[in-house]
Amino acid sequence: xxxxxxAPDALKGKTILVTGAGDGIGRAAALxxxxxxxxxxxxxxxxxxxEAVYDEIEAAGFPKPAIVPLDMKGATEQxxxxxAETIEEQFGHLDGVLHNxxxxxxxxxxxxxxxxxxxxxxxxxxxxxxxxxxxLLKVLRKAPLASVVFTSSGxxxxxxxYWGPYSFSKFxxxxxxxxxxxxxxxxxxxxNTINPGATRTKMRANAYPGEDPQTLKTAEELMPLxxxxxxxxxxxxxxxxxxxx
Ligand code: NDP
Numbered sequence: 001x002x003x004x005x006x007a008p009d010a011l012k013g014k015t016i017l018v019t020g021a022g023d024g025i026g027r028a029a030a031l032x033x034x035x036x037x038x039x040x041x042x043x044x045x046x047x048x049x050x051e052a053v054y055d056e057i058e059a060a061g062f063p064k065p066a067i068v069p070l071d072m073k074g075a076t077e078q079x080x081x082x083x084a085e086t087i088e089e090q091f092g093h094l095d096g097v098l099h100n101x102x103x104x105x106x107x108x109x110x111x112x113x114x115x116x117x118x119x120x121x122x123x124x125x126x127x128x129x130x131x132x133x134x135x136l137l138k139v140l141r142k143a144p145l146a147s148v149v150f151t152s153s154g155x156x157x158x159x160x161x162y163w164g165p166y167s168f169s170k171f172x173x174x175x176x177x178x179x180x181x182x183x184x185x186x187x188x189x190x191x192n193t194i195n196p197g198a199t200r201t202k203m204r205a206n207a208y209p210g211e212d213p214q215t216l217k218t219a220e221e222l223m224p225l226x227x228x229x230x231x232x233x234x235x236x237x238x239x240x241x242x243x244x245x
Contacts, residue, residue, distance in 0.1 A: 004224035004225045004227070004228035005224060005228075006036070006224075006227055006228055006231040006233050007231075008035075008036065008037075009036065009037045010036050010037070010227065010231035010232070010233065011033055011036040011037045011038035011095075011227065011230055011231060012036070012037030012038075013037065014033075014037070014038045014039070014095035014096060014143075014230065015038065015039045015040075015041065015087075015091045015093070015094055015095050015096075016033050016038045016039070016040055016041065016094075016095060016096040016097070016098065016230055017040075017041040017043060017068075017087070017094060017096070017097045017098070017136070018030045018033065018040055018041070018042060018043065018097075018098045018100060019043045019044070019072070019097075019098065019099055019100050019101035019129075019132075020043070020044055020100045020101025020102070021040070021042035021043060021044050021050060021053055021100070022042070022044040022045075022046050022048075022049025022050045022052070022053055023044075023046075023049055023201070023202060024199075024201035024202060024203060024219060025100055025151070025196055025199060025201060025219040025222065025226075026044070026098070026100040026101060027049075027053050027219070028218075028219035028220050028222070028223060028226075029098055029100060029219075029223065029226045030042055030053055030057070030065070031053065031056060031057065031060075032220075032223040032226060032227050033096075033098075033226075033227065033230060034057045034060070034062035034063060034065060035060070035062055036227055036231070037062075037063065038063065038095075038096075038230070039063040039064065039065060039066070039091070040057065040063075040065045040066075041065065041066045041067075041068055041087065042054060042065055042066065042067050042068065043067075043068040043069075043070055043101070044068075044069070044070070044101065045069070045070065045071040045072070045073075045101075047067070047069045050067045050069065051067065053065075054067055066090070068083060070083070072101060072123070072124045072128035072129075072132075073103075073120060073123055073124050073128075075128055075131075077131050077135075080131045080132045080134070080135040080136075081135050083132070083135070083136075084135040084136050084138060084139055087136070087139050088138070088139050088142070091139075092142065093139050093140070093142035093143040093146075094136060094139040094140050094142075094143060094146065095140075095143045095145070095146055095147070095230070096146060096147045096148070096149070096230045097132070097133070097136055097140070097147075097148050097149070098149045098151075098226070098230070099129045099132070099133070099148070099149065099150045099151055099173075100151050101124065101128075102124060102125045102151060102166075102169070102203075103120060103121055103124045103125065103166075104121075104166050104203050104206055104207055105117045105118070105120065105121035105164065105165045105166050105169075106164065106165075107162050107163060107164060107166070107207065108162055108164060109161075109162060110164070113164055113165065117165065118164075118165040121165040121166055121169050122165065122168075122169055122172075125166070125169035125170070125172070125173065126169050126172045126173065126176065129150065129173070129176065130176055133148060133176075133180065137189070140189050141187070141188065141189060143188065144188060145188050145190075145232055145235050146188060146189045146190070147189075147190055147191075147192075147229055147230050147234065148177075148180065148189065148190070148191040148192075149191075149192055149193070149194060149226070149229050149230070150173045150174075150176065150177045150191070150192070150193045150194075151173070151193070151194055151195075151196065152170050152173050152174055152177075152193040152194065152195045152241065153166070153167075153170040153195055153196075154195055154197070155167040155170055156169075156170020156171050156173055156174050156193075156195070157170075157171075157174065157195065157241065159171075173193060174193055174241060177191050177192065177193045177239070177241075178239055181238045181239030182239065184238065185238060185239070190234070190235065190237060190238040191238060191239065192229055192234075192237055192238065192239065192240045192241070192242055193240075193241050193242065194225060194226065194229065194242045194243070194244055195241070195242070195243045195244065196219075196222055196244045196245070197217070197222075197243060197244055197245030198216050198217065198245070199216060199217055199218070199219055199222065200213045200214075200216040200217065200218050200219070201219060204216065217245060222244040222245070225242055225244045226244070229242065
């Protein structure tokens with residue numbers, strides 16, 4: 001991860017939106033971005049968790065964050081239109097988005113795929129991210145340089161038995177990033193994916209209930225890549241699939 005080291009104030013003056021900022025990797029990223037000087041917009045569905053992250057950022061003396069309570073499962077296009085307008089009014093532009101929030105859905109054999117769970121996974125992991133990005137592009141284009149980072153997975157790069165809709169949704173994430181990156185080529189906006197790899201979070205524990213979490217990397221350990229992709233050091237990276245481990 002040494003190649004991803006950036007200056008301690010590499011994100012100073014930047015405004016960055018993080019989805020699923022209340023827990024797991026999103027929480028660690030929000031704290032890492034704030035520690036590097038960014039004003040972080042904390043988006044998530046559980047307000048209590050977002051408030052806890054807000055308090056941690058404030059207590060550390062980092063730039064004052066903002067909270068956007070939103071359940072991406074029920075969100076409509078209007079929610080994203082309104083959100084982009086509010087960001088434009090309050091901040092003028094947006095320097096980065098970390099699409100981190102995702103749901104695992106139900107793992108199991110193909111014959112057991114449940115329509116309700118499939119539709120939820122695709123809504124949160126794909127549709128919501130596409131509509132959010134669609135409306136945020138206007139404010140991202142107002143930044144001198146802007147970075148859109150999507151979160152993939154090992155099963156979004158190679159299919160694996162029993163990973164069902166979660167795996168398809170992560171392939172769609174890679175595709176969405178590639179389409180956006182191609183459209184943004186040569187502009188001030190760039191798009192990339194990160195596969196965090198096995199990380200000590202609730203989602204991982206749900207997917208692998210028998211595993212000892214102590215054998216896994218913590219979210220904090222992955223942060224050099226997460227910070228690098230938001231910093232101007234990565235301005236020439238576009239359309240790339242990164243791995244944090
Ligand atoms: P967690 O389940 O720990 O955290 C996910 C976050 O997303 C939570 O804050 C959760 O909110 C939020 N979220 C879920 N659904 C919604 C929704 N409908 N609306 C708004 N927010 C929502 O997961 P991880 O931190 O482990 O995962 C982060 C990302 O990394 C995901 O995209 C995941 O697919 C990916 N990943 C993780 C790996 C791992 O080993 N952990 C490996 C490969 C990829 P709440 O806290 O309220 O539930």
